[in-house]
Amino acid sequence: MLDDSFIGRQLDNFVIEALIGRGGMATVYRGQDVKLNRPVAVKIFDARFRDNAAYARRFIREAQAVSGWRHENIIQIYYAGEEEGLPYFVMEYIDGEDLGKRMAQHSQAKTLAPHSEVLKIGRSVADALDYAHRHNVIHRDVKPANILISTEGRVVLTDFGLALVTTEGSLGEVFGTPHYIAPEQARSSADAVPQSDLYSLGVILYHLLTGAVPFDDPSPTAVALQHITQPPPPPREINPDLPPAVETVLLKALSKAPADRYQTGAALMEALEAALQSGAPPQTTTLTAADIAARRDDLSGIQLEEYLLEELLGKGGMAAVYRGVDTRLNRRVAIKVIDAPYRADTEHIRRFRQEAQAIAQLEHPHIVRLYRYGEVHSILYMAMQYIDGENLLQRLERHEARRESLPFDDILRFTRHICQALDYAHRRGVIHRDVKPSNIMLGQNGEAYLTDFGLALLTNLGTRGEILGSPHYLSPEQAISSAGVTPQSDLYSLGVILYRAFTGRLPFEAEDPMEVVLLQVDQSPPPPRQVNP
Structure with missing residues (x-):
């Protein structure tokens, strides 16, 4: 069967429209769900490996690993099926580019990504990995090509084709991409642990902040051996503008022993964010009790922790909604603040908190996402996804x-x-x-x-x-x-x-x-x- 013979065909509800790319054991197409009228990505097992049971198991395991998950930064699986003896599955379609292409553009222009962009990408991937690890899944192939960035700025981790379900174990194969592989995984995939994924994320952050990977060689084997045996070059030797604290964080993330690294993605990104801020001027626009008294009806221009309130969008029954910006991640947010007349009302406070509790349970593409719930000087607020x-x-x-x-x-x-x-x-x-x-x-x-x-x-x-x-x-x-x-x-x-x-x-x-x-x-x-x- 020719590789492009699927284009123009319909598999169940899905019409195959165009080739997106080919990987080690599968081909990915852009398609259309004709019943729901939405674009999709369709990943079809390569016919060359029809008789390879191990590859088929890996392909099916990818869909099974994430099929029940709902996370903003992890690709969603919609459907799985089989055509002419070849398994396939259908995913959400991300209109954008992968991080590898974004990094190549910076390299060609001899520029580095802004720190705000590095933090946004890093936090998104770290959140996705922490979620996967809590579900006993290790990705084992975290690299720029497997991180998609939509045209709206959403960062999505994809391609769980090498994922290890920790409850099932591994046969000990060596899997992964040499430039981003952790030392223990370079020896044997049976040794992969959640911190192996975080090592790979550390290499990506190193690359984003310096413009170079820590280890490079024409031979993939040589690169893998360098991860095992050599210390990474200090990042400030490549980019002297980095604060010393950032170098400390990156080198800890790339420790040879998993126990010496950050144990969660959240811990890694919190440390990196603090380190990057150590070289930046402090932010001083904060809310005071006097501000509350003087500006009861409109808090525009005030900052609640990392959120700067830019413009009042409207008021509802008990709260005001502002367009704002997350000054740490440099992204638009909607900030919902309990309105002045209700800040001391026990019932309205209960309802406001209940709303936060309700949204916190929900991760769905058509429900506005809650980023954070907080309180500053007795003002309750929610930072949420901004819909333009x-x-x-x-x-x-x-x-x-x-x-x-x-x-x-x-x-x-x-x-x-x-x-x-x-x-x-x-x-x-x-x-x-x-x-x-x-x-x-x-x-x-x-x-x-x-x-x-x-x-x-x-x-x-x-x-x-x-x-x-x-x-x-x-x-x-x-x-x-x-x-x-x-x-x-x-x-x-x-x-x-x-x-x-x-x-x-x-x-x-x-x-x-x-x-x-x-x-x-x-x-x-x-x-x-x-x-x-």
Whole structure:
């Protein structure tokens, strides 16, 4: 079978469109999920190894190792199948480039990546590795080509084809890429430990900060032996501008013995971040008690720990949301701050913390991610993923003002995304309880994101039976008491949104919110085709 014979063919729901690249035992294609109308990457086992049982096991193990995981920085597996006796699996498609290409561009331009970019990449890979290690999986091939960077800046660790499931062990083969391989793994893969992956990350950080790998030779065997026997060149000999503390961190990360290295990715990156800051001027823009008193209504320009609040975006029932920047990682964030009137209110503080607890359980592509929950001078805040776009209410109102309905494709897209988000949240024991257009963000990439879990119910904690939610989108059982709320209550709210999207009107309207609630409980909605034939 020719290598490109798959292009143009359909495997189950997936049409193969173009070749992305070939690896040691598989070929990766860009494809399209024709049922979900989304791009995918399809990895197909190479026919040359059809009779190689060991390679086939490794290929299948890659999909099995990560299939149940949900992590922002680890590639997601959607589906696995078989075609003409060849196994394949389908992954999320990352529109961007791999870190190796990014580093080659810097090398060609004789430049180094900014420290903020190094920290962002390092933290993302470290988080992914710590997550994998907690799930008893060692990657064993951490290298720039296996780190993808999307056009939006998301960093994703991929290619678990050499992964070792620690509960199953290894036959002792030597696997990995010589320039990034840990000494113990260069001897035998049976000796690979989580810190072997962190050694590889250390080599990547060394490369990013100096422009060179610590060991290089035309012979892969020679490179592997140098990792085993030679100390790495001090980084400041290559890049004298590095602070001494950074050199100390990198050399510790590249210690020959795993026990002498950082034991977790988080520990490595915390040390590197502190070391890089040791050579930078201190940041002095911090929040004081006087600032709180003087600026109760708008905290723009204030810094909460590493987060600088740039612009007030809006206020909700109990909190204000700001566009901000993470000054350490140099990325946009949304900062939700409990509003001044509620900072001493026990019930509102409880709800704010409950929202953080709810989001912290959820890692899903269509749920806004929580980066950090903190408190400064009695001000509670959440740092979250920033969505560059608008909320669904803004889009609906714009079309309604022109007496237009939303395009069907747009409705189907955001509905599919929010249904996926809600199904995922419900499986994790979280009921949103306030699904409405203003709590659905629409990114410029066409993706929809569910946000604002301020009224979320953690089903294992229960409820005191209060009536919460937005009257126009409230399900009948929730209108009576939140004690009766179920996952289908969220779906009712989404149904109201769809009714409005297709008809341009809400099913129940009245000036008095209580009257709207009573209509939700007692009346049937007008048939949508009576409103929009």
